[in-house]
Amino acid sequence: MTTPSPSHTYTSSGSFTVTLTATGPGGVGTATGAVTANGAVAASFTITIGGSSVSSGYEASTVTLDASSSTNATSYAWDLDNNGTVDRTGVTVTDTVANLFPTASQTPYTVRLTATGPGGSGSAAGGRSGSELTGQAWHGVEVG
Numbered sequence: 001m002t003t004p005s006p007s008h009t010y011t012s013s014g015s016f017t018v019t020l021t022a023t024g025p026g027g028v029g030t031a032t033g034a035v036t037a038n039g040a041v042a043a044s045f046t047i048t049i050g051g052s053s054v055s056s057g058y059e060a061s062t063v064t065l066d067a068s069s070s071t072n073a074t075s076y077a078w079d080l081d082n083n084g085t086v087d088r089t090g091v092t093v094t095d096t097v098a099n100l101f102p103t104a105s106q107t108p109y110t111v112r113l114t115a116t117g118p119g120g121s122g123s124a125a126g127g128r129s130g131s132e133l134t135g136q137a138w139h140g141v142e143v144g
Contacts, residue, residue, distance in 0.1 A: 013039035038119035039072040073115035082110040
């Protein structure tokens with residue numbers, strides 16, 4: 001391939017050795033270097049109701065948000081009230097929710113995670129808007 005500015009897309013993350021061979025009127029020369037390819041960031045998380053039994057989804061509850069299932073991420077930003085502002089950072093955070101199961105006229109509990117790493121960023125959103133049973137883990141769904 002004779003391209004003055006070649007490019008290559010790596011299909012996996014890691015360190016790779018790259019060799020450049022240049023040919024000209026003076027002969028052939030080579031140079032070797034290292035390239036680090038970073039994997040794409042995929043954000044995901046679970047929401048788990050606090051350790052004590054919740055008798056009603058309409059009472060204040062502590063939830064734990066855990067983004068350890070995200071891939072290739074090095075930082076985590078949480079928007080706990082879905083208003084576009086970062087409320088907390090870290091792979092695991094807790095939040096107190098006044099009403100886990102809002103009625104149709106109330107605002108649903110929605111969380112957005114933005115995970116960032118060397119390969120970019122990804123986001124996931126999740127929460128609860130129905131009146132299902134408590135005590136289960138809820139999962140954020142990758143949205144891009």
